[in-house]
Each structure stands twice: as C-alpha cells, then as structure tokens.
Amino acid sequence: MSTEMITLETPRRLRFEIFRFNPEDPSSEPHHQTFELDEQPFMTLYIALNRIREEQDPSLQFDFACRSAICGSCGMLVNGRPRLACNTLTRDLGETIRLEPLPVFKLIGDLSVDTGTWFRGMAEQVGGWIEEKAPFQAHAEEERMDADLAQAIYEGERCIECGCCIAGCGVANVNPDFVGAAGLNRIARFMRDPRDARSEDDWFEVVSDENGVFGCIGLMGCHDVCPKELPLLEQYAYLRRKMLGAAREEERT
Amino acid sequence: MSAAPAEIDRPVSPPTPTPRRARREARVDGAQRRREARRQLRYELISGGSGVALALFMWGHMALVGSILTGARGFDALAGGLEEVYIAQPTVLAITALFLIHAAMASRKIPAQIREHRKLRAVTEPLRVESARSPGHLESSLWVWQVWTGMILLVLGSFHLVLVGFDVFTDTFGVRTGIEAASTQARVSEGLWIVYALLLLCVEFHASTGLYRFAVKWGIGSRLGRPALRRIEHVLLYGFLGLGFLTLAVLAKWIEPPLAFLLGATV
Numbered sequence A: 001m002s003t004e005m006i007t008l009e010t011p012r013r014l015r016f017e018i019f020r021f022n023p024e025d026p027s028s029e030p031h032h033q034t035f036e037l038d039e040q041p042f043m044t045l046y047i048a049l050n051r052i053r054e055e056q057d058p059s060l061q062f063d064f065a066c067r068s069a070i071c072g073s074c075g076m077l078v079n080g081r082p083r084l085a086c087n088t089l090t091r092d093l094g095e096t097i098r099l100e101p102l103p104v105f106k107l108i109g110d111l112s113v114d115t116g117t118w119f120r121g122m123a124e125q126v127g128g129w130i131e132e133k134a135p136f137q138a139h140a141e142e143e144r145m146d147a148d149l150a151q152a153i154y155e156g157e158r159c160i161e162c163g164c165c166i167a168g169c170g171v172a173n174v175n176p177d178f179v180g181a182a183g184l185n186r187i188a189r190f191m192r193d194p195r196d197a198r199s200e201d202d203w204f205e206v207v208s209d210e211n212g213v214f215g216c217i218g219l220m221g222c223h224d225v226c227p228k229e230l231p232l233l234e235q236y237a238y239l240r241r242k243m244l245g246a247a248r249e250e251e252r253t
Numbered sequence B: 001m002s003a004a005p006a007e008i009d010r011p012v013s014p015p016t017p018t019p020r021r022a023r024r025e026a027r028v029d030g031a032q033r034r035r036e037a038r039r040q041l042r043y044e045l046i047s048g049g050s051g052v053a054l055a056l057f058m059w060g061h062m063a064l065v066g067s068i069l070t071g072a073r074g075f076d077a078l079a080g081g082l083e084e085v086y087i088a089q090p091t092v093l094a095i096t097a098l099f100l101i102h103a104a105m106a107s108r109k110i111p112a113q114i115r116e117h118r119k120l121r122a123v124t125e126p127l128r129v130e131s132a133r134s135p136g137h138l139e140s141s142l143w144v145w146q147v148w149t150g151m152i153l154l155v156l157g158s159f160h161l162v163l164v165g166f167d168v169f170t171d172t173f174g175v176r177t178g179i180e181a182a183s184t185q186a187r188v189s190e191g192l193w194i195v196y197a198l199l200l201l202c203v204e205f206h207a208s209t210g211l212y213r214f215a216v217k218w219g220i221g222s223r224l225g226r227p228a229l230r231r232i233e234h235v236l237l238y239g240f241l242g243l244g245f246l247t248l249a250v251l252a253k254w255i256e257p258p259l260a261f262l263l264g265a266t267v
C-alpha cells in the first residue's frame, strides 16, 4: 500500500467509456462517450466521475451521497458487473473502464437510475416492515434477545438497497415482480424477528411463489455481487427450509 | 397481510399504489396462490430429491460395475447374485422411473431459465471478461453445463437403461437372462466404449454438480462455506471419474482386471 505513492510516478491514463442517454430529451440517443483522465493514488470511481463532471462535462448525470458505501445510491455496471462506484478503486480495474447504469431500474439519465420506486414496490409486495405483536411501549424494558439471533437479524438489516443484486439477477431482469435477493433478504429478516406477529404460514404464499424463493434459480449472482457482502445465500436457504417446514405443518393439521 | 402502514409513508411516496402493488392486488385470490405456492414447493422437492437419489444410486452402481476390476468371475457372481434374489430387476425399473421423473421435473423450468440467462448475458456480457473476479459467473456456467449434460444424459441414459433392461429381463445379448461380463465386455470393446465414456463424463459431472447445487440451495453444510463444498464436489467428481475410467478400460478389455488377485485366479 505505502509503495503506491512512489510507484505511481507516471500515472496511468484511464479511458472511461460512459453510457449517455437522457430520456427527457427527445433528441438524445443512447451511446457511449469516452473521457480520459490521469489516475491518481487511491482513486475511486466516485472521485473519477466527479473530476470528469467538474473538468470535462457538467451535464454528466450520476448519483452519490455518502461516498462510503452506506447510502446505496451509486450502484452502476462497471465493466458489466454491478458495483458501488464509491468503493471501487480504479487501480483494481484496467485502463479502459466501461460504466453503464444498472439495468432493471428506471433510467433517470446517464448513470443515474431510480432504485427507490422498485424497492418501495418490493417492500409493499413482501410486507417488509414489522407487524408488532403488542403496541410499542417506549418506556418498558425491551425483551431480551439471543445474541446470535440479534446478529442474524442485523446481517439482514445491513442491506443498503443499492440494487446491485437485482441488476445482476437474471430472473429480476425478466420478471418485474420478482422480489430478488434484496426482497428475499428482507423477508428472512422479518421472519426471524420474534417481535413480528406474522407466522411462517402467513409468509408462505409471499415467499413460495414464482416471484419469491422458487422463482430464483440459484445461480448466486446476487450473493457474489453484493457490495455489503450480505449472507444472501444463507438467507435464501433459510427461507427454503422454513417454507418446507410450513408446508409440512399445514399437511399435519 | 395488511397494507403498508400510513406512518411509514415518506413525503415522496407516490399517491397511487405502485404498479407492482396493483398487480399484486389484482392477482388471484389467496387460496389459489397458496395452491400455486405448494405446487412450486412440491416441484422443487421432487426434482431435487429424485436428483439426490439418482446421484447416490450412481455411486452404488459404480461400486457394482467396479466389481469387473476383480475379473469377470467377480462381476458375474455379483450380478447373478443380485438377480437371483430379485434386487436387480426392480432396481432397473425403479431407477428408470426415477430417471424419467427427474428429467420431467428438472427440465420444467429450462425454457424460462434459458430466457433469463440470455437476457442477463445480454445485459452484463462483459462479465465474462472479468470472470476471474466474479465467481458468481462460475455458478451460472455450472448451470448451463447442467442443462447440457442433462440433455445428453436423457438420450444416452435412456439407451443404456434399455440395453440393461434387455440384459436383465431377456437373453437377447448373452447366453442366459441377466447381466454377463462376457457380453458386456464384448459390446463395450467393440465400440460402445465411446458412448460409455461420454455417459460417464456426463453422469459424474451432472451428479456432483447437482449435489453441490442442492447443498447450496438448501443450506446443507453452509457452515463449511462454498469453497469447501466445491472442494468436496471436486474430490467426488475426480474420484469417481478415475474409478469410472479404470472400470471402463477393463470393460473395453484394454487392460487386465487389476484386482484379479483378490479372487486368486486368472480371468
């Protein structure tokens, strides 16, 4: 790491091939535009894009807020793979870097997409909120929770809704109602939560149809692409096992 | 399940339900959805379960056919024994049934999956360039190979089952009813070895990959992690491939049975 400053005497000249299209402008045609930039030490795509916008083309559209992989707004296809621009270092990439907006989501312009509408729709579809067992008592002592369980819930809660797993999923690309890995993760998170009133039986039809866990063909693109490294694979297996349990339960009664 | 509680509505929320929600509400009634969900679950279980059963059977099968490594006598004794006590005959029928069920169930999603796969490839084609850094892509190519080997297995496997069916139930190919080393070795060495070599490759790949994917899907051994599961899969794959080709070499009469000394006699 420390040698980097020294070895970068002659910085690489990076070529950015950036997708340009403004759906609002009838004369705009989708195309790739090339920008060149000298690499600087520890340069992220976030830095690079901001420099391009400041120095070369102020009309370039892309989203950022936190620049620390927390807000989930900077997801884009980097050489075809969904990534967060703010935590992708240019030194990990070749000299030519292709940037495109995430598929599946509505394009706002250039690299900027609307993930919010998709995620809201998903949340409504899966019921991605707590349904409390008893009304919340602000001053009462909280019920204790097993540390492992708390950790498992927290793992699911870490999703930043960046949409990388959705863009990288073949099923989500063809079926707009598929809840995707983020949706399955959300379901698993609330299903685990002992404060939630819903039983496995209540979840059954949300989870088990072709828009849920059985729509997924298990190629694990989502798991490998998630920039927050959520245990999507485990969530997915957890749901399958739970649904099997729920079906057995129903058979017995 | 109830609708979104009003208090979580953000000021930017759309005034009308999202299209997705409207579609959800317009969808068939609860009971029907529940039936559909149960059907999906059943399909998954049958295709996965039959696959695992077939894979396990293939290992047992390998042990039986492997008896040729001790020479024709060992092979004949084992086959004859299993036929005498009527284990071989029902097994052939049961495996044929399982084979067909598995093929029907597992192929059910293939057209849709191919469409999804194409679409994804079109969107993220350059992923291939970067494949070294994206193991996710490896999983997708595994899946494509599952489809290909599955289709080859359907053809060659049926052929083999018919052949063995004739062996077990008729005396068409041998001197008596039943599987015999002599007639098997004769036909394998005369050219069928090509078919069997291909069949062997496909079976071992399809079975070990299928088991790996089954484990991943249901979270079996998830504590070990995927890399460990893959290593196990590789050991199984190469182990059985090695054993398989050794057996095939004996059946094709390229080499002498290496374990003939166990029975203390020549072939």
Ligand code: SF4
Pocket (backbone or CB within 6 Å): A158, A159, A160, A161, A162, A163, A164, A165, A166, A181, A182, A185, A225, A226, A227, A228, A229, A230, A232
């Ligand atoms: S699960 Fe991962 S990839 Fe998917 S939206 Fe959440 S943080 Fe992003």
Ligand code: SF4
Pocket (backbone or CB within 6 Å): A165, A168, A169, A170, A171, A172, A180, A181, A215, A216, A217, A218, A219, A220, A221, A222, A223
């Ligand atoms: S495993 Fe594959 S099909 Fe399933 S949600 Fe993830 S990317 Fe989509």
Ligand code: FES
Pocket (backbone or CB within 6 Å): A063, A064, A065, A066, A067, A068, A069, A070, A071, A072, A073, A074, A075, A084, A085, A086, A087
């Ligand atoms: S800018 Fe917030 S996640 Fe990248």
